[in-house]
Amino acid sequence: MSGGAGAAVARLTGRRVRAERRSTGALTEVELDDGLVVMAKRADTPRAVAAEAAGLAWLAAAGAVRVPEVRGQDETWLVTDRVAQGRATPAAAERFGRALAALHAAGAPAFGAAPPGGPRQAYIGAAPMANVPGSDWPRWYAEHRVLPYLRGAVDAGDMSMAGAAVIEQVCDRLPHLAGPAEPPARLHGDLWNGNVLWGADDEVRLIDPAAHGGHRESDLAMLRLFGCPHLERILAAYADAAPLAPGAAARVPLHQLFPLLVHTLLFGTGYADQAVAAARAALAA
Numbered sequence: 464m465s466g467g468a469g470a471a472v473a474r475l476t477g478r479r480v481r482a483e484r485r486s487t488g489a490l491t492e493v494e495l496d497d498g499l500v501v502m503a504k505r506a507d508t509p510r511a512v513a514a515e516a517a518g519l520a521w522l523a524a525a526g527a528v529r530v531p532e533v534r535g536q537d538e539t540w541l542v543t544d545r546v547a548q549g550r551a552t553p554a555a556a557e558r559f560g561r562a563l564a565a566l567h568a569a570g571a572p573a574f575g576a577a578p579p580g581g582p583r584q585a586y587i588g589a590a591p592m593a594n595v596p597g598s599d600w601p602r603w604y605a606e607h608r609v610l611p612y613l614r615g616a617v618d619a620g621d622m623s624m625a626g627a628a629v630i631e632q633v634c635d636r637l638p639h640l641a642g643p644a645e646p647p648a649r650l651h652g653d654l655w656n657g658n659v660l661w662g663a664d665d666e667v668r669l670i671d672p673a674a675h676g677g678h679r680e681s682d683l684a685m686l687r688l689f690g691c692p693h694l695e696r697i698l699a700a701y702a703d704a705a706p707l708a709p710g711a712a713a714r715v716p717l718h719q720l721f722p723l724l725v726h727t728l729l730f731g732t733g734y735a736d737q738a739v740a741a742a743r744a745a746l747a748a
Contacts, residue, residue, distance in 0.1 A: 571648065
């Protein structure tokens with residue numbers, strides 16, 4: 464057995480390690496002496512583990528969605544239960560939709576509020592994400608979720624000035640595009656298909672949150688962005704439990720603008736065109 468993840472798990476859990484197997488990227492699957500299997504995730508960026516652990520705890524505290532239990536953490540390693548995965552079923556999708564509605568309804572102190580104990584400077588994927596509280600969603604969304612990533616993409620040469628001008632128009636018009644005001648929701652914050660695990664017990668679990676207080680339509684828009692099994696069942700169950708404000712469908716591109724700009728910053732120009740297209744769709748709504 465090699466060092467690294469196994470040694471970290473033994474130290475953080477106080478348990479003997481039986482075996483370890485490198486999974487993908489920064490993840491290692493580690494089997495403990497009693498047969499329990501955990502995932503050890505290594506972070507190379509400051510505060511990333513603290514942000515993720517605090518986010519998982521905040522989501523769990525709502526008593527709505529399921530998340531893996533945290534078994535230990537330090538500045539570099541996060542140890543959580545492994546999720547035994549199964550098939551995506553319609554029944555699990557419907558339960559997940561209702562659970563997501565309950566998570567959002569658990570609320571947050573403000574837009575941009577960090578989870579209790581979580582750092583103000585957090586991450587969405589590998590991109591920095593500042594949790595700066597605000598009371599007005601359109602202003603907060605423009606200042607802390609759109610413009611910082613737009614500037615970064617322009618500075619990196621991945622976003623044209625013409626494309627940036629379209630997105631800036633959206634920011635200028637946000638008070639008119641945002642729809643009815645809503646209270647801050649408790650968001651997962653990075654709710655794409657890869658962070659939705661379909662368990663062998665026919666229950667969904669969420670991983671890798673970028674949790675913060677935000678607009679509930681943002682989580683739903685991100686779930687739509689890259690597709691998800693039984694997506695329409697999830698959304699229908701959500702709407703049955705917590706109906707969305709009129710015009711929500713037309714606002715999807717507005718809420719997808721943030722993750723598309725994050726992807727532009729991380730992965731380059733391919734996502735810049737999608738971000739500009741989303742901005743044009745938001746303006747046309």
